[in-house]
Amino acid sequence: MADASLYTITRASKIKSVASLEPRWVRFLLTLSALLFLVFFLLIPLIAVFYQALKAGFGPYFGALKDPDAWAAIRLTLFTAAIAVTANLIFGVFAAWAISKFEFFGKNFLITLIDLPFAVSPVISGMIFVLLFGLQGLLGPYLAEHDIQIIFAVPGIVLATLFVTFPFVARELIPLMQAQGSEEEEAAIVLGAGGLRTFFRITLPNIKWGLIYGVILCNARAMGEFGAVSVVSGHIRGLTNTIPLHVEILYNDSNIVGAFAVASILAFLALVTLVIKTAVEGQVRGEISDRAKKGALS
């Protein structure tokens, strides 16, 4: 039996190498054109960011980074991203628990609603908060009376960022926890563990890589969001500028080196995100198959 299956595997792979491969020159041409496309659209832009930033040497580069307005932008971006990631992480875990562990009416509709912010254009994502909280907005008169400022201030930036990064953690966790099933949690509860203990001892270790994956993507978007934040920010230097908005201001001032110096922080962040994402991806796949294997054994 084992010999027969081994035989078919080697046979299949032999046939594959003969029948399903293109002639050498076709393979070469296809690979070359794919790589050329990627060089022009990915590699050259990536190199260009760092080249433009360091064009005038390290002095002007670090000068642009040490500027107090740049520091204020970096602080605001870190503050906003910290809130957005924390809030959406908590929401993501709760939503994924409700959706993956229980069968209830309207579940698929709820999943569609969670994905909704991905379908909304960035400018519209910012604009809806202006329509709610702006001076001419639905709640505008009330807020003005009580001297509360949301639009053109930090709360607006946080809200817009919360909106655009809303689905990231939830949409990573929902399919992962659905694929893992809930037998282990049920066993823990039946054996007398409490709900919190079950979550921290059983669920969390099983989903930790998926969680990290969602957080990484959520954080990258939170720090890099431009359109939505631009609408609600008002572009007040030192007060309501995030890093991407600071890049825009420097660029529009024709301070090209400064703009690219600050942009290089974001490009570096993108590279770090890609490295972590690639490293974590394999672990997430492992989380799905490990649990499936355990299920098959029991």
Place this chain on the structure above:
Amino acid sequence: MAFKFKKNSVLPGFGMSLGLSLTYLSLIVLIPLSSLAFKTGADLTWSQFLSTITSPRVLASYRLTFLASAVAATINGIFGLLVAWVLVRYTFPGKKIIDAMVDLPFALPTAVAGITLTALYSKNGWIGRFLADAGIEVAYTPLGIIVALTFIGLPFVVRTLQPVLQDFDPQLEEAAASLGATRLKTFTAVIFPNLLPALLTGFALAFARALGEYGSVVFIAGNMPMKTEIASLLIYTKLEQYEYAEATAIALVMLVFSFIMLFLINGLQAWNARRQS
């Protein structure tokens, strides 16, 4: 049997987790989004709404947005298929790094992509210089918009095609080959029809993303009304001029199109999943 909202389960926390999720969803997403419809209903009559969205400048921006997005998504369809094919089927040095790099447009903030592409494609940029010699201007023309939209849509087609190509049953190709089909015939008659649902899904995802894109486009577009002004930018401009009613009307139309795309993509993904199983 009577209607039951939820099936029984021994696990705790259903009420709390669903309740918290729905509250947060309503506060951050549903209530803010519905303000768009309220505001349009409150500020505009039907005829004002129609005259706003059919004014020449608005129509020109819709046309440009849709055309540029369609061209960019098509380029991504063709090259995305090529890149996915090469990454799954062939081996070459540096393949893993290149595979990881495909996600760069997802990770790179749009403003950074915008200023970088503008620097590259302007008349004295690394790439624009050679194109200018050939008489082609990219930056500050509709071509620039297409370049930016191609960049941000690049990962969609590659990432939807890769798993389908990976799981493709080699026996289908073997059967075609043993029946005497040439490699090209096998591709067009056997492989391509099986890839089509995923290819269309990737195309639709790239197209939907391009429709709403703002950050990467504003720097390279030049933003001339009637010529290089995309819908997102027009909404932004109207907001800056405090013409909220017009901005909401233009935005509402774009939002409806986004939701139609979402619906279409869900349908395509279901088709794709059926083809896979």
